[in-house]
Structures are given as structure tokens and as C-alpha cells.
Amino acid sequence: MAFVNMKSKEVQAKIVYYGPGRGGKTTNLEYIYSKFRERIKSDMVSIKTHGDRTLFFDFLPFDIGKIMGYDVKVQLYTVPGQVKYDATRRLVLKGVDGMVFVADSQVSQRKKNILSLKNLQENLATYKKSIFKIPLVLQYNKRDLKDVPLLPVQQMDKDMNSQLKVPSFEGSALTGHNVVPTLKKIISQTMASLQNVLK
Amino acid sequence: MDYDDDGISFSEYTIEGEQIDMLDNILDEYVAESCANSAMLIDMAGNIIAQQDNGACEHDLYSLAALASANFAAVDTMAKLVGESEFSLLFHKGESESIHFSKVNSEFLLITIFGKDVTLGLLRLKVADALTKINAIWE
Ligand SMILES: Nc1nc2c(ncn2[C@@H]2O[C@H](COP(=O)(O)OP(=O)(O)OP(=O)(O)O)[C@@H](O)[C@H]2O)c(=O)[nH]1
Ligand SMILES: [Mg+2]
Numbered sequence: 388m389a390f391v392n393m394k395s396k397e398v399q400a401k402i403v404y405y406g407p408g409r410g411g412k413t414t415n416l417e418y419i420y421s422k423f424r425e426r427i428k429s430d431m432v433s434i435k436t437h438g439d440r441t442l443f444f445d446f447l448p449f450d451i452g453k454i455m456g457y458d459v460k461v462q463l464y465t466v467p468g469q470v471k472y473d474a475t476r477r478l479v480l481k482g483v484d485g486m487v488f489v490a491d492s493q494v495s496q497r498k499k500n501i502l503s504l505k506n507l508q509e510n511l512a513t514y515k516k517s518i519f520k521i522p523l524v525l526q527y528n529k530r531d532l533k534d535v536p537l538l539p540v541q542q543m544d545k546d547m548n549s550q551l552k553v554p555s556f557e558g559s560a561l562t563g564h565n566v567v568p569t570l571k572k573i574i575s576q577t578m579a580s581l582q583n584v585l586k
Numbered sequence: 587m588d589y590d591d592d593g594i595s596f597s598e599y600t601i602e603g604e605q606i607d608m609l610d611n612i613l614d615e616y617v618a619e620s621c622a623n624s625a626m627l628i629d630m631a632g633n634i635i636a637q638q639d640n641g642a643c644e645h646d647l648y649s650l651a652a653l654a655s656a657n658f659a660a661v662d663t664m665a666k667l668v669g670e671s672e673f674s675l676l677f678h679k680g681e682s683e684s685i686h687f688s689k690v691n692s693e694f695l696l697i698t699i700f701g702k703d704v705t706l707g708l709l710r711l712k713v714a715d716a717l718t719k720i721n722a723i724w725e
Contacts, residue, residue, distance in 0.1 A: 390633035394603050399633045429646040432653065443656060448648040462632065462652065478659045482631020 388482035389577075391584050397458045398585070400577055401482050405507050406489035407499040408440070408468035411528040414560035415489060416445050416463055419570060422563065426450060441467040444479045454578055455585050461574060468503065477510045485522035485577030487569055489560070490543060492529045494536040497546065504547055518551065522576035525555035526569045531562050605723050606636060612719045613638035620712035622700040623683070627720070629693055630655055645699065654697045658687055677706065688713050690720055 389400040404412040413433070420431045427449060434443035447463040466476040488507065490500040508518040527543050538546075540557060548555055554572050558565035578585075601609075613625045617638050624639035626647060632655035637647060658676065665673045676687035686698040686709060696716065700709060 388629070388631050388633075390629065390631075390635065392606070394606050401631055401633075429649050432649050434656075443660070444652075446649060446652045448652075460648070462648070464652075474663060475660065478656060478663065481655075481659065482629070482633070 389484045389581055389584070391457070391581070395458075396456060397460065398454075398581065399460045399462060400484045400581065401462045401464065402485045402487065402573055402577060403479060403483045404463070404465040404487045404489055405476075405503070406468055406528075407491055407496060407503040408470070410468055410489045410491040410496070410500075410503075411560040412465040412468060412489045413439075413441055413445050415487070415526070415528075415566055415569070416447050416465055418560055418563045418566045419449070419463065420447055422567065423449065440469060441465055442472070443467065443475050451574060457585055459578070461577075463570075470502075473506070473510075476506075477513060480510055480514060483511075483514075483516075483521070484580070485524075485573045487524050487526055487573050488547070489526045489528050490547060492527050492537045492543065492557075493532065494538050497538055497542075500543070501546055522573060522580050523551065523553045524569055524573045524576065525551075525553060526558045526560075526565070527555065528558050528560055530557045531559035531564065601635070608723055609636040609720065610638060612716055612723075616712060616716040619715075620698070620700065620709055621704050622698045622709065622712075624699040625716075626651065626697050627690070628655055628695050628697060630659065630695070632656065635694065643699065650697070650699075654685070654687065655695065658689070658695055686710075686713065688717060690717055691724070694720075696720070 389398060391398050404415055406412055416431060420427060429448055432446040436442050445465040449461045449463055451459045451461055464479050466479045488504060511518050511521065525548055527540060556565040556569045558569060560566055609627060613636055617625050617640055624643040626637040627635045628651045629635060632652040634647060634651050661673055661676060678685045682702050684700055688696045690696050
């Protein structure tokens with residue numbers, strides 16, 4: 388539910404990073420925050436536990452400049468990935484315009500990725516939204532890991548993207564690899580979905 | 587979806603340009619009469635619809651709006667869990683700044699930030715006034 392102010396020519400759109408616990412959602416936002424420090428005027432807001440796990444959400448407002456004559460503000464959010472936080476996770480999805488699903492590439496996390504994606508589909512459904520219609524980008528994160536077995540990309544595609552058929556990136560939120568391309572992709576998909584409003 | 591050239595458009599609801607002017611006026615008057623520091627109308631997703639302040643307010647409003655909508659949603663969910671339809675008063679008191687939340691309707695919240703010289707009693711009177719005026723816009 389992007390908010391488009393035709394009077395002040397401003398758009399506020401909500402993009403949510405979703406995925407299993409410890410998958411790297413918060414690390415994605417931290418990288419974006421450090422990379423675009425000079426363009427982001429406010430601090431990143433994180434509601435987290437003492438152990439640095441996301442408890443409610445991270446929030447980062449990001450001014451991306453003018454698109455089609457509108458001043459576009461993208462509000463980046465992460466959800467808590469831990470299974471037990473489903474109630475708060477669902478609240479963060481309220482009014483979402485675009486999503487990044489951050490999957491963990493470790494072989495040991497395969498099942499968690501699939502369950503989390505299924506959980507996303509169910510939670511979107513509570514807002515009468517379809518995972519097949521909402522702008523969505525997949526990120527296969529932690530490709531930098533060397534000492535643990537990683538899932539082949541084809542396997543991850545098969546597990547998560549065989550029906551969705553959305554853009555996907557191999558990435559590393561820790562090194563920053565493909566973090567910005569992931570963000571750019573979801574912004575352009577989200578803006579494209581708003582085109583009919585921004586005439 | 588239909589909308590005016592100078593209106594505001596949502597996927598779920600629409601506000602005309604004229605209505606934004608009315609909202610700005612109501613908030614402006616509300617801030618002046620209640621002596622609050624700042625008032626904003628936000629939606630349940632954390633977007634800022636309209637905002638007015640006394641000119642001396644330097645808070646990060648986008649973050650405040652995101653947190654306020656989330657806080658409201660969390661408290662609302664807690665109310666449901668204990669079998670209440672809602673908790674009517676939401677108010678956080680600080681040493682020098684306090685925050686007051688009121689539900690306008692199912693889509694919007696009015697968030698007020700005020701200083702220690704404003705009493706909660708006066709504020710609640712003025713909030714009630716503002717809510718009546720805001721709701722009248724959609725009648
Ligand atoms: N090697 C490696 N580690 C990563 C990467 N991304 C995140 N991590 C690490 O994984 C751990 C969890 O990362 P977070 O970003 O907190 O994960 P999250 O998805 O926000 O987790 P929740 O908040 O619990 O849902 C941290 O120790 C990160 O440093 C990556 O790309 N490579
Ligand atoms: Mg996190």
C-alpha cells in the first residue's frame with residue numbers, strides 16, 4: 388500500500404526483507420546503511436534482543452531521488468526470522484509493496500528456507516496478497532562461506548523459484564556482494580508495479 | 587483506480603488534494619490550540635499522510651511513524667489476545683516529551699508529541715475535537 392502524495396509529489400513505498408532466522412536480513416540493511424551513509428539522513432532503527440536477533444523489525448528510510456517526477460522514499464524493513472516471532476513478523480508485512488527473500492545457502496538450512504517461504508505465502512494471504520503477484524526478489528545469501536557445504540544454486544532455484552520464477556541473486560550480505568543489485572532490482576520492480584498510479 | 591490529478595492515491599483508499607489541505611488545516615489548528623509540539627496523521631503501515639508542528643520540533647518523523655504504527659499494532663494484537671476489542675488509551679510519558687496515540691478509524695492514527703507544560707486532560711479534549719473534524723472529512 389504505497390502512499391502517493393500527488394500534491395507534494397512524494398511516494399513512500401515499503402520494502403520488506405523476509406527469510407529464515409540468521410539468514411542475513413539485518414546484515415543486508417546494515418550494509419546498505421554503511422554504503423549510503425551520506426544519503427541516509429536518519430539512523431537505522433533496530434528493535435532487537437541482547438543477542439542481536441531481530442525482535443520486531445529493522446527500519447531504514449532511504450531517499451532514492453526523483454522517479455517520473457516524484458520524490459521517492461523507500462522504507463526498508465526486516466522481519467524477525469525466528470519461527471516463534473510469527474505474530475510480530477505478520478505485523479511488519481502490513482502495507483508491503485515489495486519483498487526480498489533472503490535465503491541461507493548453507494546445506495543445513497535448506498529446510499528452513501523452504502518453511503520460511505511457505506510462511507511468507509501464508510502471512511501475505513492474511514492481507515489478501517499473493518506471493519505470485521507481489522514484487523519479489525530472491526537472494527541466495529552467504530555464498531562467501533568456504534568451510535561449510537553450500538547448496539548448489541540450481542538446487543535453491545528448484546526449491547524456491549521453480550513456480551515463482553522471480554529474479555534471483557547469489558550474494559553475501561557480509562562482504563556486500565550483490566546487496567545493492569538486489570536492492571536496485573526490488574526497487575525497480577516495486578516502482579514498475581506502481582506505474583499505473585504514477586501517471 | 588480513479589484519482590484526481592492533485593489527489594492522493596492508495597491501493598486501498600484515496601484522499602483528494604482538497605482533503606489534504608483540510609487535514610493540514612485541522613492539524614495546524616490542533617497543534618496551536620493544544621500547544622503540542624507536533625502532530626501527524628499516519629496510516630497503519632507507517633506512512634505519513636499529513637504533519638504539522640510548532641516549528642521547533644526536530645525529531646526523525648519517518649522513524650517515529652514506523653515505530654508508532656508498529657507499536658499500535660502490537661498493543662492492538664495484545665488487546666485481542668486478552669479478549670478486548672481494543673485498549674483505548676495509548677500514551678507514553680517522558681521527562682520532557684510525551685507521545686499520545688489515537689485511532690482515527692481503521693486506517694489512520696493521530697500521533698501527538700507534546701511537552702511537559704501540556705496536561706493530558708487538555709490534550710485529550712483537543713484530540714477529541716480534532717478526531718471529530720478529521721472523521722467529518724470522510725462523511
Ligand atoms: N559468512 C556470512 N555470514 C553472514 C552473511 N550474512 C549474514 N551473516 C551472519 O549471519 C548471522 C546472522 O545475520 P543477521 O543479519 O543478523 O540475520 P537475520 O536474518 O537478520 O536474523 P534474524 O534477525 O534472527 O531473523 C550474523 O552473524 C551475520 O554476520 C553472509 O553473507 N556471509
Ligand atoms: Mg535480523
